[in-house]
Amino acid sequence: MSFIASKKAKKRSRGLAVAFILWLLLISAGMAALSIYSTTPGREGRPPHRWPSSSSLQRASEASTLVMFVHPKCPCSRSSLSELAILLAHSSGRLHAQIIFLKPSGKNDSWTHSDLWRAAEELPGTLVIDDISGQEADLFRAAVSGEIVVYDAEGNLSFYGGITSARGHVGDNAGCEALEAYARGGVTKLDHTAVFGCPLFNQAVFRIP
Amino acid sequence: MSYSDMLALRKEEYFTAQLRSIYWHTDFLFAPLLVLQWFAAIATAIWISPRAWAGTTSEIHPHFWAAVFLGGAICLFPLVLIWKWPGNSLTRHSVAIAQMFTSGLLIHLSGGRIETHFHIFGSLAFLAFYRDWRVLVSGSVVVGLDHVLRSLFWPESLFGIQAPDLGRGLEHVGWVVFEDIFLFISIRQSLREMDKVAAHEADLKDLNTAIESKVVLRTAELSASEEKFRQLSSAAPIGIFQTDSSGQCLYVNRCLTEILGLSTLQALGDGWTQAIFSDDRKNAYQEWLVAIQSGHDFEHEYRVTTPSQELRTMHMRAKAMRTPIDQVIGYVGTMEDITKRKLVEAEISQARDAALESARLIRFASRFKLRLTSCATTSGLFSVVQS
Numbered sequence: 001m002s003f004i005a006s007k008k009a010k011k012r013s014r015g016l017a018v019a020f021i022l023w024l025l026l027i028s029a030g031m032a033a034l035s036i037y038s039t040t041p042g043r044e045g046r047p048p049h050r051w052p053s054s055s056s057l058q059r060a061s062e063a064s065t066l067v068m069f070v071h072p073k074c075p076c077s078r079s080s081l082s083e084l085a086i087l088l089a090h091s092s093g094r095l096h097a098q099i100i101f102l103k104p105s106g107k108n109d110s111w112t113h114s115d116l117w118r119a120a121e122e123l124p125g126t127l128v129i130d131d132i133s134g135q136e137a138d139l140f141r142a143a144v145s146g147e148i149v150v151y152d153a154e155g156n157l158s159f160y161g162g163i164t165s166a167r168g169h170v171g172d173n174a175g176c177e178a179l180e181a182y183a184r185g186g187v188t189k190l191d192h193t194a195v196f197g198c199p200l201f202n203q204a205v206f207r208i209p
Numbered sequence: 210m211s212y213s214d215m216l217a218l219r220k221e222e223y224f225t226a227q228l229r230s231i232y233w234h235t236d237f238l239f240a241p242l243l244v245l246q247w248f249a250a251i252a253t254a255i256w257i258s259p260r261a262w263a264g265t266t267s268e269i270h271p272h273f274w275a276a277v278f279l280g281g282a283i284c285l286f287p288l289v290l291i292w293k294w295p296g297n298s299l300t301r302h303s304v305a306i307a308q309m310f311t312s313g314l315l316i317h318l319s320g321g322r323i324e325t326h327f328h329i330f331g332s333l334a335f336l337a338f339y340r341d342w343r344v345l346v347s348g349s350v351v352v353g354l355d356h357v358l359r360s361l362f363w364p365e366s367l368f369g370i371q372a373p374d375l376g377r378g379l380e381h382v383g384w385v386v387f388e389d390i391f392l393f394i395s396i397r398q399s400l401r402e403m404d405k406v407a408a409h410e411a412d413l414k415d416l417n418t419a420i421e422s423k424v425v426l427r428t429a430e431l432s433a434s435e436e437k438f439r440q441l442s443s444a445a446p447i448g449i450f451q452t453d454s455s456g457q458c459l460y461v462n463r464c465l466t467e468i469l470g471l472s473t474l475q476a477l478g479d480g481w482t483q484a485i486f487s488d489d490r491k492n493a494y495q496e497w498l499v500a501i502q503s504g505h506d507f508e509h510e511y512r513v514t515t516p517s518q519e520l521r522t523m524h525m526r527a528k529a530m531r532t533p534i535d536q537v538i539g540y541v542g543t544m545e546d547i548t549k550r551k552l553v554e555a556e557i558s559q560a561r562d563a564a565l566e567s568a569r570l571i572r573f574a575s576r577f578k579l580r581l582t583s584c585a586t587t588s589g590l591f592s593v594v595q596s
Binding site: 016017019020023024026027030031033034035037038039071073074075076078079104106107145165166168169170171198199200201202 | 257258259260261262263264265266267270271272275278279282283286290294299303306307310313314317320321322323363
């Protein structure tokens, strides 16, 4: 009897150990998948090297101009705005910031003026603007919510990319570090970074060549 | 096995039992927490990132599915273990690992908020409830491996930079180790205290066993003594009774019931007074009450009527039983049937009276005879008769 019981106990222990390992593998794979999703950047934008002359946006003539493109519904862009707030606080007014919210045709103001819009409006010294039908995003060839382009006082492209380390993640990141260095010294060590966020346009009508 | 070995074994048994109980209870403490964290993860996903957008189209955000399925997978395995094998070593290690993975999930879902990182430290503190340092090691290894591997192979997922930064990863792990050190010390102290308590319990159990066996012995002795008393009491040729401090009869022996002609039940309380002859009852009972109220001893004679309507004379004596502080806790007394003695006494008295009367008459006759013989004349004889 005791032999059978010990055999059963051994079998159960082995079964538990296998289940434990499978469980570990499963949840590790799940976490890895989640990390892959979060750290997979959006399609890279290709902004023009010179400030587009047809843009209706105002470029500062005595400071660098930072333009951020935001999808009003993108949950990941909240962290981009948080990081932008820190960046602007550290740059001591050396960056003239404009936040451009996508307003697709057929959508009214309430669609665009989301909680992200209100959060953007609270950032001091920034201009929050509607981008009707994504015309400005088109001109600057921005593809992903949270994408930033920075032009110097002469209108030359200094930096483009994102200021978060992953989709919707706050915290230290290469984009912010580069732009803070740029704001302090006017030179960027890194001129572009990956952007993590929701696509600004439907895949079917994606307009970046 | 020596006495000290036996004591050490008992201490070990108590210690193990206590530890097992802690494992068991802590498992069930974590069960609702795991479920709560799962719901919290789902709520966080719905609140922060409900939908993923692409232009004007949207779909449910992958974070929501991660919260539902990954969060579920993280907590369901330890929940099943808690349900089926509470207190098991694998169960608590699974709980520790699940807590750390939950921390990772919550940090991820909350967008890497620094505040959410406190979940790791809170979880370690909760895991210390197990009082098993190995559980903390399991949890900390998950955090450590995650940070070291990410630092080396995937730094951008941790710090947003592409260059490997092992130093920073180790810095994060260092804070976890920092907390672990304090928790290890706390666990060690707690285990020492438990060990002391187990030793005390073993000593106490030993003492209790000794006392219990002594009590059993004493009880047996007392029972034997009580039995002896009952045998003596029931065989005694004299009525014996016991009352409480208010004079209510608690015990009567067989002889007394026979004297009074009452059953034991009838004689208890103040039932025995019913047997007192009606002329004597009031007086006897009042004197008994006075003695009780004053706490004095009692001695009285009275008559009782037996069921066959026979009158018997009783001599009742009662002595107060007192505590060391002189408080009366009851009375113990005897009741003796002195009817025969009384009859004998009466007969003796009558005989003595008769004897005295006879003696007086003899004295008188002698005196009369003497006077008669001293009389010389008829007139003198007449005056003697007249006197």
